Amino acid sequence: MSDTRKIEIPQILDGMVRPAARLITLVEDNDPRAKPILQELYLKGGKSLVIGITGPPGAGKSTLSDQLIAHYRAQDKRVCIIAVDPTSPFTGGAILGDRIRMGRHNTDPKVFIRSMATRGHLGGLARATGDALCVMDAMGWDVVIIETVGVGQGEVNIVQCADVVVLLQTPGGGDHIQAAKAGILEIGDIFVVNKAKRDGADRTVKEIEEMLDFKTHPGEANAWRPPVLKTEALTGEGTEELAAQIEARMAFLQEHPDEAGRLGRERARITLAEVMKELAVERLGDGVRGGRELDELLDAIAARRVDPYSAAEKILDA
Amino acid sequence: MSDTRKIEIPQILDGMVRPAARLITLVEDNDPRAKPILQELYLKGGKSLVIGITGPPGAGKSTLSDQLIAHYRAQDKRVCIIAVDPTSPFTGGAILGDRIRMGRHNTDPKVFIRSMATRGHLGGLARATGDALCVMDAMGWDVVIIETVGVGQGEVNIVQCADVVVLLQTPGGGDHIQAAKAGILEIGDIFVVNKAKRDGADRTVKEIEEMLDFKTHPGEANAWRPPVLKTEALTGEGTEELAAQIEARMAFLQEHPDEAGRLGRERARITLAEVMKELAVERLGDGVRGGRELDELLDAIAARRVDPYSAAEKILDA
Numbered sequence: 302m303s304d305t306r307k308i309e310i311p312q313i314l315d316g317m318v319r320p321a322a323r324l325i326t327l328v329e330d331n332d333p334r335a336k337p338i339l340q341e342l343y344l345k346g347g348k349s350l351v352i353g354i355t356g357p358p359g360a361g362k363s364t365l366s367d368q369l370i371a372h373y374r375a376q377d378k379r380v381c382i383i384a385v386d387p388t389s390p391f392t393g394g395a396i397l398g399d400r401i402r403m404g405r406h407n408t409d410p411k412v413f414i415r416s417m418a419t420r421g422h423l424g425g426l427a428r429a430t431g432d433a434l435c436v437m438d439a440m441g442w443d444v445v446i447i448e449t450v451g452v453g454q455g456e457v458n459i460v461q462c463a464d465v466v467v468l469l470q471t472p473g474g475g476d477h478i479q480a481a482k483a484g485i486l487e488i489g490d491i492f493v494v495n496k497a498k499r500d501g502a503d504r505t506v507k508e509i510e511e512m513l514d515f516k517t518h519p520g521e522a523n524a525w526r527p528p529v530l531k532t533e534a535l536t537g538e539g540t541e542e543l544a545a546q547i548e549a550r551m552a553f554l555q556e557h558p559d560e561a562g563r564l565g566r567e568r569a570r571i572t573l574a575e576v577m578k579e580l581a582v583e584r585l586g587d588g589v590r591g592g593r594e595l596d597e598l599l600d601a602i603a604a605r606r607v608d609p610y611s612a613a614e615k616i617l618d619a
Numbered sequence: 620m621s622d623t624r625k626i627e628i629p630q631i632l633d634g635m636v637r638p639a640a641r642l643i644t645l646v647e648d649n650d651p652r653a654k655p656i657l658q659e660l661y662l663k664g665g666k667s668l669v670i671g672i673t674g675p676p677g678a679g680k681s682t683l684s685d686q687l688i689a690h691y692r693a694q695d696k697r698v699c700i701i702a703v704d705p706t707s708p709f710t711g712g713a714i715l716g717d718r719i720r721m722g723r724h725n726t727d728p729k730v731f732i733r734s735m736a737t738r739g740h741l742g743g744l745a746r747a748t749g750d751a752l753c754v755m756d757a758m759g760w761d762v763v764i765i766e767t768v769g770v771g772q773g774e775v776n777i778v779q780c781a782d783v784v785v786l787l788q789t790p791g792g793g794d795h796i797q798a799a800k801a802g803i804l805e806i807g808d809i810f811v812v813n814k815a816k817r818d819g820a821d822r823t824v825k826e827i828e829e830m831l832d833f834k835t836h837p838g839e840a841n842a843w844r845p846p847v848l849k850t851e852a853l854t855g856e857g858t859e860e861l862a863a864q865i866e867a868r869m870a871f872l873q874e875h876p877d878e879a880g881r882l883g884r885e886r887a888r889i890t891l892a893e894v895m896k897e898l899a900v901e902r903l904g905d906g907v908r909g910g911r912e913l914d915e916l917l918d919a920i921a922a923r924r925v926d927p928y929s930a931a932e933k934i935l936d937a
Contacts, residue, residue: 336928343926565921566914573920574900576931581899582892584935596884602891603883608661610654613894617902617935 310341316379316440318413325415328432339435346438349381349445352547353463355488357450360469361495364534366446370412371537372544377411378443384416385430385449385459413442428579430459431572457488458571465550467491467543470509472501489527491546497531497539506531525553525560585616628659634697634758636731643733646750657753664756667699667763670865671781673806675768678787679813682852684764688730689855690862695729696761702734703748703767703777731760746897748777749890776893778806780886783868785809785861788827790819807845809864815849815857824849843871843878903934 312320327335352369354362366382373380415437417430430447437445449460460466468489492513494505509529528546532539554561585595601607630638645653670687672680684700691698733755735748748765755763767778778784786807810831812823827847846864850857872879903913919925 340926340928343928344923347923562918562921566917569917569920569927570903573917573927573930573934574903576927577899577903577935578896580931580935581895585888585892585895599884599887599891600880602887603880605662605665608658609887609891609894610658610661612891613898616891617895617898 310338313338313342313436313440314345316442318410321436321440322415324436325429325433328436329417329429331429335432339432342439343435346435349438349442350547350551351434351438351445351447351463351465353460353466354446354448354469355450355457355460355466356469356493356495357471360471361532361534362448362450362469365467365469365493365495365532365540365543366448368532368534368537368540369444369446369544372540373444374409374411379411379441380444380446381412381437381440381442382414383430383433383437383445383447384414385426385447413437427459428575431462431575434462458575461488461571462568464554465490465547467493467547469493469495470505471496472499472505490525490550491543492527492529493532493539493543494529495532495534497533502531525550525557581617584619628656631656631660631754631758632663634760636728639754639758640733642754643747643751646754647735647747649747653750657750660757661753664753667756667760668865668869669752669756669763669765669781669783671778671784672764672766672787673768673778673784674787674811674813675789678789679850679852680766680768680787683785683787683811683813683850683858683861684766686850686852686855686858687762687764687862690858691762692727692729697729697759698762698764699730699755699758699760700732701748701751701755701763701765702732703744703765731755745777746893749780749893752780776889779889782872783808783865785811785865787811787813788823789814790817790823808843808868809861810845810847811850811857811861812847813850813852815851820849843868843875899935902937 309317309320313324324335324338328339354366356362363384370380370382415433417426417433430449434445434447447460447463466488468491470492472494492509494502494509496502506529513527513529528549530539530542530546532543534540554564598607598612602609602612627635627638631642642653642656646657672684674680681702688698688700733751735744735751748767752763752765765778765781784806786809788810790812810827812820812827814820824847831845831847846867848857848860848864850861852858872882916925916930920927920930
């Protein structure tokens with residue numbers, strides 16, 4: 302059930318965690334009261350450093366972001382984590398990991414961890430995560446880390462909304478040729494081979510470097526060559542170098558306003574597309590409340606008297 | 620690049636594989652020429668038995684569907700597989716598995732296997748798979764098996780479009796309490812514990828049964844109690860029982876037209892929602908071709924002068 306207390310926008314902008322958490326719950330429940338608040342918060346955001354961390358299950362994403370929390374806390378920065386795990390219906394991953402971490406950081410008011418778990422067929426995880434980012438960004442955290450398993454289209458979109466995308470692999474942990482084909486390499490600004498003491502780490506680094514050779518053209522004005530780092534997230538080795546490279550990437554974007562502008566537009570496009578998808582489905586929902594008309598249409602589609610392609614055009618135009 | 624040869628609708632309706640494969644390629648490339656063909660094909664479909672198989676990576680989905688192919692081929696039924704693996708950017712799973720299976724069945728003209736791999740940020744995997752199902756269904760295959768990793772919202776939606784949903788688990792392979800919470804249990808018509816000779820198989824069966832006790836009410840008129848089966852997909856043990864239960868489920872739906880109607884409407888709603896989402900994004904794309912207007916809007920969103928929620932409403936209304 303949604304919390305019906307009034308959500309105070311000034312409190313959220315002041316960085317207060319409780320009203321922000323209540324708002325994210327409204328967002329997850331797809332409560333229409335969230336939208337006017339999000340509209341206002343969006344315009345105040347854009348000041349946090351947003352880091353996206355993605356990689357296969359078990360690569361060590363949450364351990365690595367834990368190390369980043371420690372790094373940024375040592376600089377007295379306020380850090381927020383948004384953890385997304387679409388595999389949780391099967392593995393319980395996000396929620397379990399979240400609770401363990403909550404226990405470690407819950408005495409530190411300058412750290413906030415929020416997990417976004419899929420709610421089965423209720424849907425809208427990507428949109429809800431985008432909205433959660435909008436909230437966190439408006440709260441003024443110095444650093445927001447979005448952590449997500451790199452599977453599923455929605456998840457790829459989510460992580461692309463970060464300022465810097467860290468792509469995590471483990472030694473021998475991926476079929477990199479496939480990764481190159483599928484375009485997932487293209488979203489990585491920094492590559493990390495975690496569990497680097499395992500056999501094959503150097504080979505994995507080499508494979509990634511070789512693939513980057515194909516797509517990076519050193520002569521190009523706006524060419525950012527993604528660094529390939531090795532980390533041992535459990536012990537923290539490599540964390541400082543990762544943080545330094547995140548900083549280097551941000552400096553690069555400052556020096557290349559054209560590239561920064563292009564990426565900003567791309568992020569805006571992804572955000573807008575997610576919002577539009579959700580709005581399209583909402584309009585379908587509005588039809589239900591309007592009476593029996595939609596049920597009759599659905600029956601006609603099920604009976605193959607009407608095709609969904611024509612029906613969708615009509616509903617969107619209505 | 621898309622194949623530009625004319626796609627013959629009568630040939631597809633006749634079950635010819637090549638024009639159907641060309642059409643699915645158009646669908647994957649998001650080629651606008653596909654839509655009028657899909658509209659026509661949709662109205663001719665709905666005759667195949669559509670089986671959805673879902674479960675975590677490594678549970679044995681493709682091995683199990685291989686066994687089902689053998690089962691239905693022994694009855695001289697024509698069988699088609701649509702294999703969806705959103706994890707392929709990292710694991711290369713679907714494509715690799717697909718090639719291995721292709722080798723085994725490629726001399727049999729009554730078997731067709733098509734893998735739908737994610738194309739990175741090009742998106743639309745759920746929609747493309749829905750469209751592929753529309754094509755296969757119109758071709759008149761006796762059985763269409765949709766096989767997908769059960770992660771990500773899009774993937775859950777895909778499998779829900781099947782007539783019968785088989786939810787695969789391995790012994791000790793899932794945090795079932797989480798599965799129940801996330802609503803994924805609700806989409807399973809038949810539960811299968813594969814690799815049943817491993818330790819813990821009986822316990823996993825028991826855990827699933829206990830959860831089903833919570834949600835099944837024997838007194839209810841339309842109550843289908845999902846059976847929980849054990850299989851050993853590598854050897855084929857349990858396949859006959861699974862096929863028998865699939866048949867039992869279809870018989871149940873015939874005897875319960877209200878329930879069948881409700882599920883048909885739900886499937887239509889999911890299909891329609893996917894098409895509407897894609898259409899909404901297309902309308903965003905139409906803006907790009909229309910000139911600089913969209914770029915200016917995206918810049919305004921990136922600069923936080925405009926929020927994406929208001930912008931989305933305006934574009935959909937335009």
